[in-house]
Structures are given as structure tokens and as C-alpha cells.
Amino acid sequence: MAHATTAPSETPAQVTLENLFETPRGRDLLTCIQCGLCAGTCPYGEVIEWAPRRIISMLREGQIEEVFASDSLLACVTCYACMAKCSRGLRLTEVLLPLVKEQIFVRLPEVPAELQKALSNTLRYGNPQGESARKRAAWAASAGVPIRVLPQDPRPVDVLWFVECYTSFHPRGQDNCRATAKVLHALGVDFAILGHEEKCAGECARLAGETGLFETLTDQNMKVLGKYQFNRLVTSGAHAYDAFLHGYQAAGLKVPVEHTTPFFAARLDALKPLLTKKLGYTVTYHDACVLGRHNGFFEEPRRLLGAIPGVKLVEMTHNRVNSICCGGGGGGMWLDTFYKAKGYERLADRRVKEAVATGADVLAVSCPYEVSRFEDSLKVLGFDKKMVVRDVVELLAEALGS
Amino acid sequence: MNILVLMKMVPDIVEELEVGPDGKSLDPEFQRPIVSERDEHALEQALLLKERCGGTVTALALDTQDADDVLFTALAKGCDRAVKVAGIDGPLATTEVASLLAKVIPAVPGLAPSDLILTGCWAIDDLDGMVGPLLAERLGMPYLGIVTGVGAKAGEGRVTVAKEYSGGVRGEFGVTLPAVLGIQASEKPPRYVPVAKVRATMKSGKIDSVPAAAPDEASQISILQMKKPEAAGRAEMLEGGPEEVAAKVLDLLSARGLV
Numbered sequence: 001m002a003h004a005t006t007a008p009s010e011t012p013a014q015v016t017l018e019n020l021f022e023t024p025r026g027r028d029l030l031t032c033i034q035c036g037l038c039a040g041t042c043p044y045g046e047v048i049e050w051a052p053r054r055i056i057s058m059l060r061e062g063q064i065e066e067v068f069a070s071d072s073l074l075a076c077v078t079c080y081a082c083m084a085k086c087s088r089g090l091r092l093t094e095v096l097l098p099l100v101k102e103q104i105f106v107r108l109p110e111v112p113a114e115l116q117k118a119l120s121n122t123l124r125y126g127n128p129q130g131e132s133a134r135k136r137a138a139w140a141a142s143a144g145v146p147i148r149v150l151p152q153d154p155r156p157v158d159v160l161w162f163v164e165c166y167t168s169f170h171p172r173g174q175d176n177c178r179a180t181a182k183v184l185h186a187l188g189v190d191f192a193i194l195g196h197e198e199k200c201a202g203e204c205a206r207l208a209g210e211t212g213l214f215e216t217l218t219d220q221n222m223k224v225l226g227k228y229q230f231n232r233l234v235t236s237g238a239h240a241y242d243a244f245l246h247g248y249q250a251a252g253l254k255v256p257v258e259h260t261t262p263f264f265a266a267r268l269d270a271l272k273p274l275l276t277k278k279l280g281y282t283v284t285y286h287d288a289c290v291l292g293r294h295n296g297f298f299e300e301p302r303r304l305l306g307a308i309p310g311v312k313l314v315e316m317t318h319n320r321v322n323s324i325c326c327g328g329g330g331g332g333m334w335l336d337t338f339y340k341a342k343g344y345e346r347l348a349d350r351r352v353k354e355a356v357a358t359g360a361d362v363l364a365v366s367c368p369y370e371v372s373r374f375e376d377s378l379k380v381l382g383f384d385k386k387m388v389v390r391d392v393v394e395l396l397a398e399a400l401g402s
Numbered sequence: 403m404n405i406l407v408l409m410k411m412v413p414d415i416v417e418e419l420e421v422g423p424d425g426k427s428l429d430p431e432f433q434r435p436i437v438s439e440r441d442e443h444a445l446e447q448a449l450l451l452k453e454r455c456g457g458t459v460t461a462l463a464l465d466t467q468d469a470d471d472v473l474f475t476a477l478a479k480g481c482d483r484a485v486k487v488a489g490i491d492g493p494l495a496t497t498e499v500a501s502l503l504a505k506v507i508p509a510v511p512g513l514a515p516s517d518l519i520l521t522g523c524w525a526i527d528d529l530d531g532m533v534g535p536l537l538a539e540r541l542g543m544p545y546l547g548i549v550t551g552v553g554a555k556a557g558e559g560r561v562t563v564a565k566e567y568s569g570g571v572r573g574e575f576g577v578t579l580p581a582v583l584g585i586q587a588s589e590k591p592p593r594y595v596p597v598a599k600v601r602a603t604m605k606s607g608k609i610d611s612v613p614a615a616a617p618d619e620a621s622q623i624s625i626l627q628m629k630k631p632e633a634a635g636r637a638e639m640l641e642g643g644p645e646e647v648a649a650k651v652l653d654l655l656s657a658r659g660l661v
Contacts, residue, residue: 111594123597124436125416132417212598 038082078330080293105209118334126199127165137195139174145185148192156229158190164237166368179397203243208331238367265300277401278310284360287323288367328369403457408521411435440522446588478603495621500536505615523584538582547584
């Protein structure tokens, strides 16, 4: 299982398409046996013209430019399914796809409007929503527990909580924030946030192919992180967790990085006696791609849910490594309109149909993107009276009772 | 076709705006300038024309906070040259900007004669959109505003200009060059330029700095007062069941003598 101590992946700065076959991970790609599992397991396999198998084949033949000319890889939601299933264990989503998507992005004749807006906003305001950075910690006023904001109180702290964008600005994300603050407080954790100094971690920018934006955000965040003393970085953003682990550590981030869900799971002994309120929910858990398939946190969220009184956990057909992506990764968060125009099925719709089929009344998640994506799908499909979406941490906070 | 695009910075209304201590200007502490959206459309229209007919595009901005970022971005998008007018002393009124530009543009080598001068047809701090017409008048050129498309063929000495009217009516005008056009919307949305390309342009590209000329005409309009809108009233949410709420509504209306 991957933890914060895992060696960081090679970054695009180290591996390029030109030197790909001279680096160990790149050379591995040559061992592709063209089995096609990647195309078969891809949630958009029927619409992506260039599955990793075909990209590798084109690379070997020196015809990679042809791959770059197509926009079909905009449907790659970087869900790590191909990488998890690859019979040769190739680092497809980690190494190959970002390099290819970067080249496609710079050649796009037109960046889809919604994605363009999100990227421009992230560059200017540090969040894809285009909200004022000044309002990033506005949710803290309604947290119900004291929240230390480092720019106002820069004393050293144990846990630096990197809140992230959807959690900071989306109304339902803010519910997650308030819940996280409540649980951290109940556990007596010494924590603080960066407030207006925090900017988007940028993982989606990188995996959409906008590497320059990711590098800019990395520079800006590293500069801010460098101002404060803390022992560990805990983030609510599943994608941010991935960015810190697989990008920021290579850029010099030295402290251990954790996501809130495994962070609380590791403290379950202290947390469990505090979970006193019986909830009476049947819950099904959706494995977030980056937490599950990419980083191996399959059991942690389930252990947390299992510790809540009155929670009955049921599984969807596709769970753990087989989980179906919500469609929000790799820029997919801002490509719904583009996919719709192309006639692609919305992956979140596919997922909630499966969730509703379990008979559960709560769909539990641990990635902030999923709340709005699944809530939208439940409404569109007419299931919003049957099922609600809740972050695992929201359920923990509710079970605290007080 | 050689096109000059005039770009200006305006207050970013995403940020909370505060009135400064003088009571007639925005507090600079709470401001972060952003390029005027209409000017971004003017730039896009110029780049589309260049792609169709060839020629050059020059972006020009007054040297105010963050103008360099905007000019480098314009270069990264495909502009051939970026010029900033340095030595601007304090905020300028519309007539002062037009008067200054009318002196600077002919004085800078390579800027005049341009076939087309494009700028936004208005900006959030210039709803009258007077910079374009005032500049055109001073340069002795025709002006057309609220433009939503420009058609041109190389070497014709004229362009066709599309304007939209209410009720879905579209007008097409012919105008001889050189001319000044106030762009409302480019034919396509302004393009995205990858950050890496902007960063590379910042390293390799350059912005020509030219001195400002003193405006020879002072504005006859001055700002008397600037203040935030006052909350005129407030909403009151009535709680309770339908019967209860109905009774409360009746009480409220009776108390105001409305029933």
C-alpha cells in the first residue's frame, strides 16, 4: 500500500516523450504486449481513439504526431483503471498519459470553453470557480469550532490542513470542511489552514495537459508552505493528495502527506468512542480513483464507516479496484458540456445507477469532486429522493452527536 | 493588414471593491486590475484577421499594474509586438486617455499608420465607451462601435463590419481604412494560451516601452462621490406551518394598513 513515504514518481521534468525510452519507467513501456486490457477497462474505452496500447504502438513506430492531432484523449479522465489492470504493470496513467495529454493540450485548436474558464480562473484566482482568494476561508466562520489561519497566526503547528478548492468554495464542499474541522477538533488535533494564501494544488491542470499551470501553482504553493512550520500536511482534496505525493514531493515538499479519510482511519481508536450517535443509514461507498486505485486506500474509508453506529455498509457491483470513475479527473470536471456535445455518457450517471441498485440511502464519498457530480446525476436521473451523497467525514461528524 | 489593439486594465469585480478614503475613487489596496474583457475580444478579433489575411498585430497598453502580464500573454497568443506607454501619472479620465493616445500612436515608429485600430467598445469603468470615438476623431479616422465581426480581404483598403441590433437584427457596414473599431465580441471566444507558453514568452519576448505624452486636454467631467449601494430593505423569512404563516402575513399586512 502506498503511503506518504512512497518514493515520488518521476515528474515530467525528468521524463519526456523524447527521452522516454532512456528512462527506466519509459523503457518499461516497450514491454507492452499489446493485450488491450487498457482499452477494455477504460470507462470511455468505446470513445477514446487512442488507448494506451495504441499510443505505445504509435510511439514505437515513430508516428506519435498522429496521436497528438486527435482530441479524443480529452475523454481520458485519468482514473488509473488502465494502469491498475495492465498485465505488464506499466505506469500508464502516471507516466505515459500525462506526457501525451500535455502535447495534445498545446496542439488543441480550441480549448473547450468550460475547461478554459476553469484553467484561466485557477491561474488568476487560485481556484477553478473564479472566486476571490480573499473568500477562501470564509466557511471557517460557520465551522462551530476555532480554526487557526496561519497568515494571521503563524506559530508552528502539527497538522497543516490544505483545504483545497471545492471544499473551500462549493457550498456542499464547505459542509465537508465544517465536518472535518469538527472531527479534528474532537480528536484534539493541533491544526491550522493557509486561508487566502492557499491556491489550488493543480493536479487536474497537470492531468488535463496544462503542465505549465501545474508548475506555476506548485511554485506558488511551495513558497507559501515554506513560510510555516508543520509536521504533516493533511488535505481534503483527493486529487490534491495525489499532487502532493506525486509532484510536490519531487519539488521539495519534505513532510508526510495524508488525505483526511486515511488520516482519520489511522486515528480510529481515539475516534470510535466519540462516535456516539446512531445514524440508521444504509451506505454504499464509492472508491475515489486517486485514493483507491492509485494509492491503495480501499479499506480505510470502509473501516471508518463500519465504526459509525447504525451504519450498514453495502457494496456496489464495481468496488475497490474495479470502481467506476465519477468522470471528474484529468479535467473531466470541466468537460461535461464537451462530452455531452460528443454524445458520451456521463460517467457519474453510470455510477449512481449502480449505487441506487444497492438499495442504499447514502452514497458515501471521499473526494470533494464527487459530491456535486453525483448529486447532479441523482437529480438528472430522478433518484434524489432515494439517495443522498455524503462525504465519509460528514458522516463521522454527524455521528459525533454534539 | 497591420492592426493595433488597445488594451486597458480595469478593476476586477471578483474582488470586493472598497471606496478609498477620498470618497471618490476605489481603494487601491483592495484592487487587482484585470484586462478589460472587451479588449480581450478586440485582441482575438485582430488575431483572427491576421490568420485570415496576414499582416501584423501590435498590442498596446498604458503601463499600469499588471499590464506586463497582459502584454506578454498577448505576445504568447500570437501578437507580433507589444508596446507599453510608460510614465503615466495617476488615473486618467477617458478624454485624457484618448488625447494621450492620439499623441503617442503617431510618434512611435511602426505604430502608424495602422490599417485598423481595435479596442473594446466599452469597459466596466467606461460604459459610454468614448475612448474609441474620441481617438478616431483626433486621428481623423472613421469609427464604428458595438462590432461583433470584421471581414476583410488583404489589400482591399476596406473592411466589412458586423453589428448586432435588438430583435436579432444584424447590420453589415463597409468602412474604408484606416479605421477605429470598438469590438463588443470577437467572432470566436478569446483563445486559451497554455501557461508554459506565456512563461516562455516572458523569458524570450520583449515589451517596447515608449514615453507618455502629456494629455493636451483635461477632462471636463469629474467624479463627485463614490459609495457602495445602501441596502434599501431586507427580507424577513416567516417560519411555521401554513396556517401560522398565513396568520403572520395577515398581521403584517394589517399593521401596514394594507388590508
